[in-house]
Amino acid sequence: MAAEPLRVDRTVVLVGLMGAGKTCVGRRLAQRLSLPFIDADAEIESAAGCSIGEIFSRYGEPAFRDGERRVVGRLLAGSPAVLATGGGAFMDAETRALIGQKGISVWLRADLEVLFKRTVGRDHRPLLKTGDPRAILQNLIGQRYPVYAQADIVVDSLDQPPDMTVDAVWRALATYLMSPRQTAQG
Numbered sequence: 001m002a003a004e005p006l007r008v009d010r011t012v013v014l015v016g017l018m019g020a021g022k023t024c025v026g027r028r029l030a031q032r033l034s035l036p037f038i039d040a041d042a043e044i045e046s047a048a049g050c051s052i053g054e055i056f057s058r059y060g061e062p063a064f065r066d067g068e069r070r071v072v073g074r075l076l077a078g079s080p081a082v083l084a085t086g087g088g089a090f091m092d093a094e095t096r097a098l099i100g101q102k103g104i105s106v107w108l109r110a111d112l113e114v115l116f117k118r119t120v121g122r123d124h125r126p127l128l129k130t131g132d133p134r135a136i137l138q139n140l141i142g143q144r145y146p147v148y149a150q151a152d153i154v155v156d157s158l159d160q161p162p163d164m165t166v167d168a169v170w171r172a173l174a175t176y177l178m179s180p181r182q183t184a185q186g
Helices: 022-033 040-048 052-059 061-077 093-102 112-119 126-130 133-148 162-177 180-185
Strands: 011-015 037-039 082-084 103-109 153-156
Touching: 011 022, 011 061, 011 093, 022 037, 022 082, 022 162, 037 040, 040 052, 040 061, 040 082, 052 061, 061 082, 061 093, 093 103, 103 133, 103 162, 112 133, 153 162
Parallel strands: 011 082, 011 103, 037 082, 103 153
Antiparallel strands: none
16 A cells, blocks of 8 residues: 655654664665665764774763764754664753754654564673563663653554554654644744
8 A cells, every 4th residue: 555655854763672673664664755764873883983882891881872962963964864773862861852853753662572572582782681681671661661752753563564563653753744733843
């Protein structure tokens, strides 16, 4: 089914925990919106010349968050795109404010079982190597979900084919863009 095209004049910023589907859904959403897809973590690694894990171990989280904020700010200043952020990006108040000013934030909300199923056994999740992955994810849900709830749009990322989540994001984005508050700004 062909959907009406959406005109998006700001970057759509996907936020949420690891395993929520930000990259997978983001790539498909970008294609549907005819926008470029950008992975913030890949951009940070490119700018730093090393992996995120190396940045954390060499310089610590505060230095990483500073770099992340600069990269996200640069990306938001560019042409509209679909931007997948790292799980902690939206937790930083300054980064969250930048996203609020220049982008449209979409929280891909997933429950513990979906996150666990999607992340268990994956080597590229260093945070989950520090203890019981299910307990770590549950703790992150408790800490981060109240902040993620500040996103402009909330879409549940369920245990279903990614295109179904893309459809849900597309519909929510269409509704958001047609809201009186957005049409008054745009």
